[in-house]
Structure formats: structure tokens, C-alpha cells
Amino acid sequence: MILEGLFAGAGVTIAVTLASLLFSILLGFSLALVRQFGKNRVLHALIDTYCEVMRNIPALTQLFILYFGLASIGFRLSSIPAAILGLGLIGGAITCDLFRAGFAALPKGQAEAALAVGFTPYRTIVDILTPQAMRIALPSLGNYAVQLLKDTSIVSAIAAPEIMFYARSLVTSSFQTTLIYTTVAVLYLALALPLMWAIRMLETRYGRLKT
Amino acid sequence: MNPLLSVTGLTKSYGAVEVLKGIDFEVAAGEKIALIGPSGSGKSTCLRCLNFLEKPSGGEIHLDGERIGMRLDRPMSDRQLAPQRAEMGMVFQLFNLWPHLSVTENVAIAARKVRGLSAEEARELALDMLAKVHMTHRANASPAELSGGQQQRVAIARALAQKPKLMLFDEPTSALDPELVHEVLKVMEELAAEGRTMLIVTHEIAFARDIADRVLFLDGGRIVEQGSARELILSPREPRTQAFLRQIRH
Numbered sequence: 273m274i275l276e277g278l279f280a281g282a283g284v285t286i287a288v289t290l291a292s293l294l295f296s297i298l299l300g301f302s303l304a305l306v307r308q309f310g311k312n313r314v315l316h317a318l319i320d321t322y323c324e325v326m327r328n329i330p331a332l333t334q335l336f337i338l339y340f341g342l343a344s345i346g347f348r349l350s351s352i353p354a355a356i357l358g359l360g361l362i363g364g365a366i367t368c369d370l371f372r373a374g375f376a377a378l379p380k381g382q383a384e385a386a387l388a389v390g391f392t393p394y395r396t397i398v399d400i401l402t403p404q405a406m407r408i409a410l411p412s413l414g415n416y417a418v419q420l421l422k423d424t425s426i427v428s429a430i431a432a433p434e435i436m437f438y439a440r441s442l443v444t445s446s447f448q449t450t451l452i453y454t455t456v457a458v459l460y461l462a463l464a465l466p467l468m469w470a471i472r473m474l475e476t477r478y479g480r481l482k483t
Numbered sequence: 484m485n486p487l488l489s490v491t492g493l494t495k496s497y498g499a500v501e502v503l504k505g506i507d508f509e510v511a512a513g514e515k516i517a518l519i520g521p522s523g524s525g526k527s528t529c530l531r532c533l534n535f536l537e538k539p540s541g542g543e544i545h546l547d548g549e550r551i552g553m554r555l556d557r558p559m560s561d562r563q564l565a566p567q568r569a570e571m572g573m574v575f576q577l578f579n580l581w582p583h584l585s586v587t588e589n590v591a592i593a594a595r596k597v598r599g600l601s602a603e604e605a606r607e608l609a610l611d612m613l614a615k616v617h618m619t620h621r622a623n624a625s626p627a628e629l630s631g632g633q634q635q636r637v638a639i640a641r642a643l644a645q646k647p648k649l650m651l652f653d654e655p656t657s658a659l660d661p662e663l664v665h666e667v668l669k670v671m672e673e674l675a676a677e678g679r680t681m682l683i684v685t686h687e688i689a690f691a692r693d694i695a696d697r698v699l700f701l702d703g704g705r706i707v708e709q710g711s712a713r714e715l716i717l718s719p720r721e722p723r724t725q726a727f728l729r730q731i732r733h
Contacts, residue, residue, distance in 0.1 A: 315641040384536055385579035385638075389645055390569025392562045399596060403583045481582040481627065 275455070277442055281435035282459055284352065288434060289421045291356045296363025296420075304371035305365060309397060319368070325395075326365035332356050332426050339430040351367030355427035355434075358404060363420060370412045407478050414471030418464055425460075427462075485548065487512040487680055488533070488649060493542035495528055502528050504704035506542070515711065516680045517691035520701035521727055526684045527576075529701065530653050533682070534571045535564050546570060547648060569597060572642030576654040578634040581642070582625040586613065587622045590641045598645070606609050612640035630661030636670055643674075650674065652683040672687070688731050692716040700724045 307319045335358040388395040428437035486509035493506040520527040531537040535552040544551040549717045591609035613619045616636040656664040695712040708721045
């Protein structure tokens with residue numbers, strides 16, 4: 273009875289985590305490419321502003337703005353899409369910084385050697401720089417993924433039916449607070465462990481290259 | 484005979500700092516030119532201007548009759564420069580091999596992605612180039628597993644794989660432990676014997692004396708003296724050249 277409800281929530285937690293993760297990575301990587309290799313100063317400033325703002329306003333506040341704020345101007349987003357969008361937009365700012373750090377860590381000579389041999393800037397970024405930058409960013413990206421899994425708990429505040437949401441309604445109906453929240457903790461751990469294991473496998477397979 | 488490479492009035496400034504103050508020289512096909520000179524003389528900058536890794540502030544560079552780096556008097560973008568750069572093979576002081584690719588892939592990838600060879604053709608070409616530099620036994624290694632001398636030889640193979648008209652060497656042995664310098668110089672000797680056109684920035688004066696046809700001595704952003712390798716090194720005319728060569732025991 274307790275477990276059923278929580279398992280239903282776990283499904284949503286997993287879905288929201290994976291969807292937000294994908295969104296964040298795609299958004300963050302695109303922003304990082306423009307910021308690192310683009311020539312437009314205005315775009316650079318916009319991206320910097322975006323990252324600063326998204327990283328300095330609490331996630332819960334941003335979610336409320338998306339969910340309640342948009343609704344008040346007639347834009348009704350249901351809770352799960354709002355959760356994915358909100359976490360994805362914040363995550364995009366975080367992963368943008370991670371990918372930029374990855375690119376910035378590469379010695380200038382890597383790109384020069386590619387250009388010298390006749391690669392276009394596009395090919396240089398795709399075949400030479402990105403594979404290396406990804407490997408550098410991987411550990412931090414892994415940390416972000418695990419953090420994201422835990423942070424999905426806040427989307428319960430906008431009624432997304434994930435684990436914490438179910439937990440809170442179960443508590444109000446059964447009052448078995450300790451049992452419920454302990455089960456919740458074990459459940460998050462059970463979800464986080466395979467995620468961390470997968471990340472560790474990726475790190476071993478594609479880990480930081482010795483130079 | 485038209486020169487393969489001609490450089491006229493080459494200048495380069497970084498803000499207020501003038502690094503190259505007007506460089507003029509020509510290279511005939513098959514010639515080996517050594518650029519020597521003290522630190523800060525502009526030799527590396529000069530070399531890097533040839534393939535526009537540094538954008539010259541002024542002057543003209545022509546390779547095989549074609550103006551490098553400028554189209555209709557406007558500077559080319561990196562994308563436009565790519566085909567011209569592919570005609571010049573560059574070997575860097577710090578090798579700059581790509582660590583996420585195997586030795587063979589390092590050599591083959593440009594042939595595949597830039598010149599459009601098939602994977603099989605590119606691989607065969609890579610193995611041929613690796614044979615030239617005596618590195619086929621490490622074809623499947625990753626760069627991190629190689630010594631500096633081995634990495635530099637692979638870097639040479641990588642530059643050769645694009646079948647360039649001209650090879651540019653930017654202090655190819657300066658970052659190597661002394662005992663590894665010889666294996667790289669030997670490969671360069673062999674390339675020279677094949678009749679390749681080579682421009683070498685180097686501190687290895689004995690090598691320059693023995694392998695180069697001509698030597699250019701740069702100091703303070705200008706060519707102070709140029710002449711046949713043996714003559715310039717054994718009996719330099721200019722006092723600054725003499726002072727420099729005295730400082731380097733060779």
C-alpha cells in the first residue's frame with residue numbers, strides 16, 4: 273500500500289530526471305558552443321546573463337514562476353512538463369558552464385593542429401575538440417545527473433506526482449511519517465545507485481585522457 | 484624558375500609590439516631552409532604566418548603562384564583557409580597529437596575527413612606514412628603511450644599524409660629530451676633526401692648546417708643575414724650572426 277504509491281512516484285521521478293537531463297545537456301551544449309566558438313559579442317553577453325540568472329534564483333522559485341506565473345497569463349502547463357522545462361532550463365545553465373570548462377581546458381595546439389591539416393572550424397569542433405571536452409566534462413556531468421535526481425523532489429511543490437508528492441499525501445493519510453520517509457530515502461538511494469554506477473562505467477570507458 | 488613559396492614585406496604586430504618588421508624571402512621547390520635566431524626574433528611567428536595560424540599585419544605570401552590567406556584583398560576565414568593550409572604540412576614543437584585517437588587514426592583522419600578517402604584507403608595511407616617515420620609497430624597505440632620522439636614522428640607522418648607541397652617545422656626537437664632528438668632529426672634527414680621542400684625553425688645548428696640548403700638568421704623581427712647553410716654557419720658575415728652562433732656551441 274505504501275510502496276505502491278511510492279513506486280508510482282518513482283516512475284515519474286525517473287522520467288522527469290531523464291527528460292530534464294536530456295534537455296539540459298542539449299541546451300547547455302548548444303549554449304557552450306555559441307559562447308566558446310561564436311563571434312557575436314551580444315550573444316555571449318546574453319548567454320552569460322542567462323547562466324548567471326538561472327544559477328542564482330532558487331529552483332523552486334523558478335518552478336513556481338513557470339507553473340503558476342504562466343498560468344496567470346493564460347499559459348496552462350501541466351505539472352510534469354513544467355517540471356521538465358524548469359529543471360531543464362536551470363540544468364542548461366549548469367551544463368553550459370561544464371561544457372565550456374571542458375573546451376577551455378583543451379590546449380590551443382589541439383585546434384591548431386586540426387586547422388593546420390586542413391580541417392574546417394566545424395570539423396575541428398566536431399571531430400577533435402568535442403570528444404575531448406566531453407571526456408573532461410563527464411565527471412562533473414555525472415555529479416549533476418545525480419544531483420538532478422535528488423532535486424526532482426522539489427517538483428512535488430507544483431504537484432508533479434513523483435516520489436515526494438506521494439510521500440507527503442501518504443503521510444497526511446496514514447501518519448506513519450518515519451516509515452514513509454525512510455522508505456523514500458531508500459528509494460532515492462535505489463535510483464541513484466544505478467545512475468552512479470552507469471556514470472562510473474562511462475568514466476572508465478571514456479575517461480579523462482592522459483596527455 | 485618560379486619559387487614555390489614567396490614572402491614579401493611580411494609584418495606582424497600584436498598591438499603596439501612589432502614582432503616581424505618586414506620579411507622577404509623565397510623558397511624554391513625541393514629547397515630546405517633553416518630559420519635560426521635568438522628567442523623572440525620572430526622565427527616561429529614568421530613560420531606560423533605562412534599558414535595563417537597567425538594573421539599577418541601586412542605583406543604577401545604566395546604558394547605555387549596562389550596568394551595565401553587573402554581573397555579579393557580581404558582576409559580569408561578559417562573555413563576558406565582550410566584548403567590552402569592542407570597544402571602546407573606543419574609539425575609543432577609540442578607535437579599536438581589528438582589523445583582520443585589512436586596513432587593510425589591521428590594520421591588517417593584528415594585524409595578521410597578532408598580529402599574524402601575511404602576508411603580503407605586512409606588507413607593504408609596512414610600505415611605508409613607511419614612506415615616512413617618508422618612507427619608502424621605502434622600503429623594501434625594511443626599517443627599517451629609514446630615517448631616524445633615517437634609522438635613527434637607520428638606528428639610528422641600526420642603532416643605528410645595530406646601530401647603537402649611544403650613542410651613547416653616549428654622547433655620540432657626543442658621539447659624533446661636530448662636522447663630522443665636524434666630519431667626525429669634522422670626522419671627529417673630522410674625526408675630532405677626525398678627532395679621535399681622544408682622550412683625548419685630550429686636551434687639545432689649542426690643539423691641546419693648539414694641538411695639545409697639555405698639558412699635565414701632572424702633577429703629583432705628582421706632577416707639579418709641569409710645565405711648558403713655552410714657559409715653562413717661556418718663563416719657568418721654580420722656581427723649579430725657571429726655573436727649568436729658563438730653563443731650556441733655546435
